[in-house]
Amino acid sequence: MKERTSVFAGTIESYIDDELVYRPHPLFLEMEAFAKEKFIPIVTAATGAVLKSLFKSWQVNKIWELGTGIGYSTLWIALGSPNSEIITVDRNENQASILDRYALEILGEKKIPIRRISSWILDYMYANVSEWVDADVFFIDCDKVTYPELWDLISHHAKPGARILYDNVLWHGRLMDPTFQKPSDLAVRSLWDRVKKSGFEYTLFPVGDGILLAEKR
Template sequence: MKPRPSIYIPELESYIDSSLVYKPNPVFAEMETYAKEKNIPIVSAATGAVLSHLVSLVRPKEILELGTGLGYSTLWMAVGSPETRFVTVDRHKEQADLMDVYAKKMGILEQIHVKRVTDSVLDYLAKESEEWVSSDLFFVDCDKITYPEIFSILWEKAKPGAYFLFDNMLWHGRVLAPDPKKPSDLAVMALWHEVKSQVSGYTLYPVGDGLLFFQKDKK
């Protein structure tokens, strides 16, 4: 991963991820090392652990993940809720294919239920609504400039009671002073505006780069 500003005091985040987060399988640490060497963005170990814990409580039947990366977050969630079915979407097939390699190393490849889709996130949402509209939980961790549009699409079509998770909602601390010249800064702030104006309640987990959790009202 490329070095990025942390929301924590110097060295605390790396200490949390390396020494304080319980990792149920040593392969997670191997994935973290590979991501750092290849400059591939993944969630922090602490974020992965929170994702795993949340899905273990919610027990969703189907999760749509937008942004696969190496499959690091997918595997954290799959460990937390092995019976859940996943559809995970990413444009970079060779990178996403590595998830199967790591799942095999973990010994869980045959137990998890993951469908990988190679496509642009917005194109997938437009073309395959019949596949994803019944999802119980949506995890969004892709290009930040697409966040407001993704929220609009999912919030309108998702079934009542569906859960949502958006990563990078503290945007490396830039929510304090977003740069109006940076489309990604503006997009994250626009999503915050939409959530505050449309969602009846939400929780921000200040792990990694900020994990936002909320639910569509049940009717």
């Protein structure tokens, strides 16, 4: 995982992850090391812990994760919501399949149902609305340029009360600097514009690179 610009002062984000976050299984550390070695972006450990806590408080039936990575966030969510069905979508089958081994070792005999789908996320979501329309929670951590379109699609079709979570909504501090004009920068700003105009209740968790939680009315 390449070095990223943090929204936190100095090296405090690294200190939080290294010293202050409890891992419910030691293999999370192995996954973090693997991601760093292979330059694969994953949520921070602190973000994972917040996700676990949120899902533990909700105890929902069906969760859709858009962007599997190596399954690091998937497993934090699964530990927080052990009775939920989890569907996770990612176009990179080789990378996403790493989840399978770690799920077996970390979740053990809990056998939390996790279904992986290998597909381009937007293509799949458009083509299979009936599969996900009844989901209770969506966790979105994929290509940032798709963020606004995924918001439009999910917020329109999801059932009332559905929760929509986005990672990287602070975008390493680039969000507040208008000189950053890459497509990903514009997309994250556009997502925020949509959320603020939606009328949905929403909350920012300023952990890691920022988690946005919105609830559909």
